[in-house]
Amino acid sequence: MFHPDDPFRAHCRGLYSYVGKGLGRGAGLGAAFAALLSYLALEAGVFGLFGPALAELVSSYGGPTLPWWVWAAAGFAVVAILGHRSIQLSGKLLAILLLAEVAIVLVLDAVVVLSGGGPEGFATGIVSPSQIFSGAPGTGILFAILSFVGFEATAVFRDEVRDPELTIPRATYLSLVTIGVFYTVSSWLLISANGESRVVAETTQNPGTIRNSTTQTYLGAVGTHVVQLQFVTSLFACVLAFLNIASRYLFQMGRRGVPGQRIGIAHPRFQAP
Template structure:
């Protein structure tokens, strides 16, 4: 267009047409507690104690594994210092990609958005590979029919889709109930073991013994610890639905992270103590999927074992629902900013929810589940593991990009906050994240079931690289897109 401004009168609306502007902001009144419930539910505390913890003990650093959670918590807290300091300068609800855009430009911001969307959708779909068999086993234990895993996954899928369509408040309340129940049973087990003086060998000391911490494969221990924290980073996704977001988001981030870190560290130490430090590696290696249930049964009786089995399934459901809510909001924000279809960026006129985006997220997940069933993939060893590999690399890449963006942003703008919050803590956090990223890349083949870099582990990296590179390409084509 030339320097002259051309004015075009819009056509008159048809009689009875809705002339109100499309809603591009979500409605909600989430407080710190509600966001913490959603985010911690995404981390799936009971699922972690029953899944990654035994794997970290078996294939990582054995009795020293709980210290891996301490390391991960410290690094992520350092990251959060800069992230929360920058929150006041990022008034949009685009989560980390808005931060990346603010610090590194629209191209990297869009690339980060595509990486995040891919990672969250992959993990949402992948966890159905755990949920389906878990629910099938639960139903069969009570005399129910023996049906394929994908039938039970479909049951959970329908429930998640229905809840995701509605306002976040309903999901928040349900997640609060499920989260309290799953955390409560683990805390009861922790208390019984602690007050009974530990297990057959007393209290485990590997947590504070340097030789145990560095024994075995500590890199694998760190890897499983990092995977256990996936979900904590999503607090900023709910900015539009939070009350007083400049305070709510930082508080929810710190509370979520510290709560998860303490819970994982203590509960993994108790699990080791309850089974005896000398035999825990062999036990976890032979029974990684049942060690939590058998331990609970030994200390809380048969009823405790049944409760853990039930809550393990509900924990996975809560995890899926949380990731669905996160993925839906990524789609909504990208639609509202004109990156994806504008229909995705319109909130439901009554519910104030990202209903269209939620349906789109469900459609993507449905395609992956149907493909897994049609190809007869093993739900855990292939479907969950492969998609988990995509998610683990994607989330740590997203955290690393955000950390770099925070440092660049404050290097350009000397405003607000101390030197510690603007420079020192973010730099230390970035160093830790780069180390985590290197560990994940070194161990990615093992994570996805390959002895060395093969078709799938290489494919994971190519797919994420393509998503990241797509950002600058789309940004050049759509110069009016604003992410921050």
């Protein structure tokens, strides 16, 4: 997508840049506003998860019992401060949180593998066409698409990397491959850990606790506490990432005079939108 000979490379600031080049300025701005609205809607929705999750986590450890919106507001304040700073600070924090979250999942995956799978061994439905197309394939496809949300945002940060012509394509393709392999393997092992014939009934009965119950079985109480904590940190990482993307969409639109050029001015100290 970002080949050195690409004539659009000087204008690549997201998918809307290509829409604008191909279909005109109006269509490009429409795509930009649609993307911006989508990211803001996602961020608002995740805050709706973050607040109750953090409230439950704090109260479970004997902390104060406060309304969920208080915790959501506190999280919003922290995200706003981090978003105001340079991308290096947010990037380092997001990298730490991501590595910690991936690590615990990989540990769980490894334990399931070393245990020989679950009560029925390793699930085989992943290679069975009858299983793949059973149930509601459309829902599965939707889940798969949502698993890749955000990979396209690498282009938005091209102005803030040293060698965008090299870094952006590598980051994009690497994220696609990593996300695909990680979710596929981890989902397969989660199914295996609970038993292929029982996992549907288990997730239907307890859709929000399947990961915790699986972790409790294979990693014990310590692993369960870690997963509960990292569920909250993962939501925080999501809202921080969405804020960084949305602010840069606005910044690039501002540089084009929409909705105003003042929005396209970087902070004089932090060089952030």
